[in-house]
Amino acid sequence: LAKTTQPISMDSYEGQEVNITCSHNNIATNDYITWYQQFPSQGPRFIIQGYKTKVTNEVASLFIPADRKSSTLSLPRVSLSDTAVYYCLVGDRYYGNKLVFGAGTILRVKS
Amino acid sequence: GAGVSQSPSNKVTEKGKDVELRCDPISGHTALYWYRQSLGQGLEFLIYFQGNSAPDKSGLPSDRFSAERTGGSVSTLTIQRTQQEDSAVYLCASSLGPAREETQYFGPGTRLLVL
Numbered sequence A: 001l002a003k004t005t006q007p008i009s010m011d012s013y014e015g016q017e018v019n020i021t022c023s024h025n026n027i028a029t030n031d032y033i034t035w036y037q038q039f040p041s042q043g044p045r046f047i048i049q050g051y052k053t054k055v056t057n058e059v060a061s062l063f064i065p066a067d068r069k070s071s072t073l074s075l076p077r078v079s080l081s082d083t084a085v086y087y088c089l090v091g092d093r094y095y096g097n098k099l100v101f102g103a104g105t106i107l108r109v110k111s
Numbered sequence B: 001g002a003g004v005s006q007s008p009s010n011k012v013t014e015k016g017k018d019v020e021l022r023c024d025p026i027s028g029h030t031a032l033y034w035y036r037q038s039l040g041q042g043l044e045f046l047i048y049f050q051g052n053s054a055p056d057k058s059g060l061p062s063d064r065f066s067a068e069r070t071g072g073s074v075s076t077l078t079i080q081r082t083q084q085e086d087s088a089v090y091l092c093a094s095s096l097g098p099a100r101e102e103t104q105y106f107g108p109g110t111r112l113l114v115l
Helices: none
Strands: A009-013 A018-023 A031-038 A045-050 A053-056 A061-064 A070-075 A084-092 A105-110 B005-007 B010-013 B019-024 B031-037 B043-050 B065-069 B075-079 B088-095 B110-114
Touching: A009 A018, A018 A084, A018 A105, A031 A061, A045 A053, A045 A061, A045 A070, A070 A084, B005 B088, B010 B019, B019 B088, B019 B110, B031 B075, B043 B065, B043 B075, B075 B088
Parallel strands: A009 A105, B010 B110
Antiparallel strands: A018 A070, A031 A045, A031 A084, A053 A061, A061 A070, A084 A105, B005 B019, B019 B075, B031 B043, B031 B088, B065 B075, B088 B110
8 A cells, every 4th residue: 555644743823825735655556545534533434435536515615736646725715624634545546455554644623 | 433442541551451442433334443553653554454454464563462353343453462662542443445545544542661
């Protein structure tokens, strides 16, 4: 499984756009990029998944450059409730469904 | 509909005792996963069930850990002769199918404390 590197923590203010970048230099051809969010005392929650270019849903956008060696999760206009740990995962689409979570990025949103 | 549920939500036990943790996946989900999360750490995969196939036990840390899934639904994770290093949050997840693009839905976890 490709190793991922994310910032340990980020601080932001309400209403700002937050971009969290994940490096995955060893990503393989079949690998997808998935982001999860985890609040204290809860299990992780799926946010978004992509393979290349840009993916957008009602919660976030995911930007993946052509070389796919990194990806950026973009959260528009964050609120205090977006304070959580965000995990970037990279893995084969068809094999190995075991999610391997790194330490994640602690996002703290301040008022 | 109902999400993944786990019981108990908290468990305190003494070193050397056995514990059983229960997971009720989302109805109709064929894939079920157990993970462990130690304080301040990411998730560690433990075991994976898919339909009637033999489970993938590659993540179990020792032979004190075992899990079963009866009738393709409810799963029980058993830890025998618990040790203090077993203290963690044990998370269960289920997905509609085995493919990676299938979203895994997590339960709230069971917080295990071994004294």
